[in-house]
Amino acid sequence: MNNCRALFSFVSDVVSLYYHSDQDVQKDPELQAWTKDISQEGFAELPDFGMPNKLSTKEELSTLLTVAIFTSTAQHAATNNGQFDWCAWVPNTPCTMRLPPPSNKDAVTMEMIMATLPDVGQSCVQMAITWHLGRAQPDAIPLGEYTEGHFTELPALKLIEKFRMKLKEIENQILDQNAGLDLQYLFLLPSRIENSITI
Structure with a gap:
């Protein structure tokens, strides 16, 4: 604020x-x-x-x-900047689900959860994308810095x-x-x- x-x-x-x-x-x-x-x-x-x-x-x-x-x-x-911190633990925000949501929560098993979450390859892609999107960019200019010199x-x-x-x-x-x-x-x-x- x-x-x-x-x-x-x-x-x-x-x-x-x-x-x-x-x-x-x-x-x-x-x-x-x-x-x-x-x-x-x-x-x-x-x-x-x-x-x-x-x-x-x-x-x-x-x-x-x-x-x-x-x-x-x-x-x-x-x-943006906290994406990797949150999304690197894939169950927080899975990029895809391989099975539909269960209709009976009492029937949920660990095997069902693992079969529903993204596989290792999909998880790695999600982690790579969120790391690239959320990392500090090499050409970033901090707020309040004006390299163009428009204000003279x-x-x-x-x-x-x-x-x-x-x-x-x-x-x-x-x-x-x-x-x-x-x-x-x-x-x-x-x-x-x-x-x-x-x-």
């Missing part, structure tokens, strides 16, 4: 750097065309998705951008540095909360959240 709040604050600050008023948002033809394209083309099959076809305020823009960034960073890390203005660079400091605070809080735990949850450490999905 702290990651989301920090992200919204950062996005709002950057939006305010370039859009000084709600009218600036409303009068930006490229922004409005992008929003219309997303709502009418991107969600064409979901007409009741709830996304407006135009943006009226800086807050709406900040919210939309935060949702997009959060989905491809922290939310992706929460669902001093005010933007200061906001990026402020965001990085907040992420460092969050990282330290997560490490403190997990200190001494036998089973630590570190998938949402900002240093382990990719700046974008690399798979």
Whole structure:
């Protein structure tokens, strides 16, 4: 949750750097065309998705951008980075079942369970896939790092540095909360959240 709040604050600050008023948002033809394209083309099959076809305020823009960034960073890390830890024990999430579910749970035997679960070859494939999907990618760029150099203005660079400091605070809080735990949850450490999905 702290990651989301920090992200919204950062996005709002950057939006305010370039859009000084709600009218600036409303009068930006490229922004409005992008929003219309997303709502009418991107969600064409979901007409009741709830996304407006135009943006009226800086807050709406900040919210939309935060949702997009959060989905491809922290939310992706929460669902992706722990896959191997959970799926490597194949009975937790079997990739296939070789027999239908039993109709009488009292008749279930160990032989039936073993005949139903994936065989060794299928289990190895599942483990390999989840390891590849969940491992840290060699070209990963952590959240808050921008290697492209799109932001060059001093005010933007200061906001990026402020965001990085907040992420460092969050990282330290997560490490403190997990200190001494036998089973630590570190998938949402900002240093382990990719700046974008690399798979």
